[in-house]
Amino acid sequence: MANLFEKELQKESIFKDRDAISQHYFPKELPFREKQISEITKILAPSLKGKKPDNLFLYGKVGTGKTTVTFHVMKDLEEFTQKNQGKAVCNYINCRNHNSKYKVLIKAVKKFFPEKNFIGYSAGFIQEKLMDYCSKENQVILILDEIDKVKDLDELIYSLSRSNDEIEKGSISIIGISNNLMFKEKLDPRTKSSLCEKEMIFPPYNAEELRAILNSRVKLAFISGSVSDSAVNLAAAIAAQESGDARTAVMLLMRAGEIAENSASKKITDLEVQKAKKKVEEDIIFNMISTLPEQQQLVLKAIALLSMSTKGIKKITGQEEQGVLYSGEIYEKYKQLALSLKESVVSSRWYRQYINELEMYGLILTSASGPGIKGQTKLIKLGFPPEKINSILENQLNK
Ligand SMILES: Nc1ncnc2c1ncn2[C@@H]1O[C@H](COP(=O)(O)OP(=O)(O)OP(=O)(O)O)[C@@H](O)[C@H]1O
Numbered sequence: 182m183a184n185l186f187e188k189e190l191q192k193e194s195i196f197k198d199r200d201a202i203s204q205h206y207f208p209k210e211l212p213f214r215e216k217q218i219s220e221i222t223k224i225l226a227p228s229l230k231g232k233k234p235d236n237l238f239l240y241g242k243v244g245t246g247k248t249t250v251t252f253h254v255m256k257d258l259e260e261f262t263q264k265n266q267g268k269a270v271c272n273y274i275n276c277r278n279h280n281s282k283y284k285v286l287i288k289a290v291k292k293f294f295p296e297k298n299f300i301g302y303s304a305g306f307i308q309e310k311l312m313d314y315c316s317k318e319n320q321v322i323l324i325l326d327e328i329d330k331v332k333d334l335d336e337l338i339y340s341l342s343r344s345n346d347e348i349e350k351g352s353i354s355i356i357g358i359s360n361n362l363m364f365k366e367k368l369d370p371r372t373k374s375s376l377c378e379k380e381m382i383f384p385p386y387n388a389e390e391l392r393a394i395l396n397s398r399v400k401l402a403f404i405s406g407s408v409s410d411s412a413v414n415l416a417a418a419i420a421a422q423e424s425g426d427a428r429t430a431v432m433l434l435m436r437a438g439e440i441a442e443n444s445a446s447k448k449i450t451d452l453e454v455q456k457a458k459k460k461v462e463e464d465i466i467f468n469m470i471s472t473l474p475e476q477q478q479l480v481l482k483a484i485a486l487l488s489m490s491t492k493g494i495k496k497i498t499g500q501e502e503q504g505v506l507y508s509g510e511i512y513e514k515y516k517q518l519a520l521s522l523k524e525s526v527v528s529s530r531w532y533r534q535y536i537n538e539l540e541m542y543g544l545i546l547t548s549a550s551g552p553g554i555k556g557q558t559k560l561i562k563l564g565f566p567p568e569k570i571n572s573i574l575e576n577q578l579n580k
């Protein structure tokens with residue numbers, strides 16, 4: 182009998198280079214981002230002449246190329262410094278995994294003293310070490326991706342900019358990146374003016390732009406002739422309509438490719454893209470929910486549980502609306518859940534903030550109670566089937 186793997190590897194594949202259509206791939210060309218690339222380059226260039234670059238805040242919706250563009254510029258800066266023995270150093274940190282001042286500092290210092298273990302030392306000591314490194318004439322650029330995830334960001338920014346003022350040689354600059362458009366407004370005014378010395382927006386891509394981005398990825402990723410033009414157009418149109426997000430566009434073709442791979446025709450047509458749409462929506466919701474802070478997950482869980490158990494709201498007019506909940510009852514349910522999991526309970530002010538953010542992510546819809554209901558309250562409805570949301574949360578909250 183033929184070897185299982187031999188058989189598997191002999192199967193014809195429509196993928197030429199599967200990685201090239203993965204969302205983690207860094208393309209060499211980044212069309213439609215020339216302006217951002219050249220502006221970031223201009224802002225960072227002083228570091229090569231021994232000067233401190235301005236801090237920079239990059240923001241824009243998901244999948245608009247913020248991380249990719251930053252890596253692209255960072256690579257060239259590193260290449261240039263290596264060739265010219267310069268002293269500009271980039272240090273990239275994803276704050277989703279390092280979400281407090283302490284964790285960011287530990288991660289940052291590790292790059293410069295890889296053989297030392299700093300866990301357990303005070304934040305002050307670690308920061309001093311970091312500044313020691315900078316003051317050896319190094320211009321350090323700390324890139325904090327998903328910066329909105331840092332819990333005590335005000336303190337981090339404040340103490341880093343103060344330390345920077347204290348050293349005579351070298352410097353530390355910050356590039357903050359976020360897709361949370363409301364986040365900037367929540368910052369302490371001092372942090373805001375320090376972090377946002379320079380700012381840059383990454384606008385969503387339109388269908389035409391997404392089509393061009395996809396076409397260049399298709400050439401790299403798939404065997405020629407296996408993807409129809411109309412499938413590429415459809416994927417671009419879907420992603421443009423939903424959010425202008427290049428990640429969704431790329432994921433659609435990746436999933437469509439997997440579906441086509443298992444079909445007889447081995448071709449990506451509109452049909453495969455349509456089938457992929459459902460899968461990608463699920464991937465995106467899953468991803469979004471799994472990266473929410475725990476307290477927001479609890480609020481979402483309260484909404485999912487109530488949506489499954491409540492019949493609906495009866496208005497004075499006698500009409501009944503399915504799946505619609507009162508903000509107050511959700512808060513009560515959330516408190517119960519938090520207590521049962523031995524979590525702290527946030528104030529109703531924070532709770533309202535969480536509701537606003539869940540709405541911004543498209544996970545819930547809200548409206549004012551309007552006519553037919555006594556008093557003024559917010560009405561809330563889940564944007565997706567409660568059973569699905571609940572099962573994702575089940576795995577998350579029990580981790
Ligand atoms: N101009 C572009 N050309 C080619 N590919 C792009 C471009 N912009 C984005 N992409 C691709 O889209 C995907 C998402 O980009 P990226 O991760 O940079 O988005 P982001 O703005 O950082 O999103 P998030 O806010 O979710 O972190 C990646 O696979 C990237 O390669």
Ligand SMILES: [Mg+2]
Nearest residue numbers: 247248249326
């Ligand atoms: Mg990113």
